[in-house]
């Protein structure tokens with residue numbers, strides 16, 4: 001083994017043998033070259049058989065409600081990736097359409113000897129892979145390049161909460177939180193390696209998606225692997241020591257803002273966790289507390305979200321809620337609501353609550369809502385809709401449409417935590433919420449300056 005990959009990261013998705021022919025890496029969730037175990041594994045297979053290596057990305061015109069904002073971010077990242085792969089003599093191909101047809105078709109066309117893909121717990125991606133695996137005449141491997149501890153290994157079942165998951169992850173972290181080798185220049189050239197100025201026409205690829213302008217791109221996040229690394233370094237050098245103190249105040253820019261890069265796989269969580277762990281060793285207790293708090297979010301909470309979506313196929317509906325929450329939801333289903341808004345009022349930030357409206361506008365105008373506000377925002381959607389089913393539908397629709405980091409296991413588990421008590425416990429009973437944890441305007445007022453937050457969002461809106 002040259003890549004140093006732990007084979008617990010790899011799952012064979014069919015029973016075919018690896019043949020002679022190029023190795024194809026179907027890149028999907030982990031859109032980067034560096035720190036990518038799936039790419040390293042694909043290269044290892046190709047080197048063992050002295051075969052070319054081809055990376056292929058299948059662009060799906062409709063993906064969980066993604067809009068121009070998210071597609072533009074992703075395509076610009078892929079354009080950089082294509083150029084960097086070329087420097088490593090690794091071919092890149094962009095396909096457009098349904099991967100269930102396109103990926104096997106590409107493997108036939110290239111006479112591939114093996115197919116490698118990365119890991120995602122989301123239904124749409126697991127369904128694609130099942131269908132591709134069912135009649136693929138070559139070996140098909142899945143590599144978990146997104147989680148530090150591979151999702152299947154971290155736990156074999158849905159975890160109840162962070163306190164049940166944390167000891168399992170912490171036990172395995174010393175084995176998995178390692179450095180990651182770099183891929184090497186590939187010695188066996190592919191017929192698909194484009195020469196000279198031949199590159200993918202990324203503008204044409206975007207135009208073919210017919211996305212319209214209803215959710216325009218945002219300027220606050222520069223896309224791509226290089227930008228992701230720079231954002232990571234900037235956070236560690238400038239903000240990490242204050243993370244524990246500042247992260248829950250939406251006026252301060254105390255979070256890392258790395259979620260768009262992590263979501264698109266432009267930044268490896270493992271690389272980030274290694275860099276955080278090593279940051280400024282011995283520089284004092286506030287840094288140590290911040291490192292601990294950050295790793296709790298990045299490792300425990302983030303990987304718990306993958307666990308939830310992987311083991312609970314109903315992760316985006318009320319059927320995924322724990323029993324106590326479904327029971328309390330039934331008891332309070334017909335409680336009178338003080339306000340009920342249609343989707344258009346939520347979407348247009350036209351509720352009676354200026355704090356909620358500011359949070360919605362922050363997401364619409366910047367592409368990312370502050371983490372504290374995300375909880376308040378989703379809980380109020382529960383309070384002001386007809387029932388929890390509608391609340392789930394509205395919250396997921398809005399989050400996935402406007403957030404750069406939407407359509408992510410963190411989003412589905414975050415919404416389910418807010419509305420249905422997932423990974424939480426029962427609290428004191430009250431109208432509408434039942435035993436699901438409540439958050440109030442008054443509570444926010446005691447934590448931060450609401451007027452300052454509203455003004456800050458207004459400044460974004462005014463450009």
Ligand SMILES: Cc1cc2nc3c(=O)[nH]c(=O)nc-3n(C[C@H](O)[C@H](O)[C@H](O)COP(=O)(O)OP(=O)(O)OC[C@H]3O[C@@H](n4cnc5c(N)ncnc54)[C@H](O)[C@@H]3O)c2cc1C
Pocket residue numbers: 247255256257258259260262263297298299301302303305369370371372374375378399403405406407408410411412414415417418
């Ligand atoms: C209703 C609701 C919706 C959410 N939707 C999304 C979403 O669409 N995409 C998304 O990535 N996160 C989502 N979250 C989780 C969390 O709010 C974001 O991950 C975080 O605010 C992202 O900003 P950051 O990178 O600056 O976070 P930081 O505070 O800097 O955290 C670093 C990283 O840790 C992870 N993390 C932080 N908080 C959580 C959490 N509560 N659960 C899981 N992982 C976490 C993320 O990967 C994050 O990028 C949602 C939470 C709620 C309550």
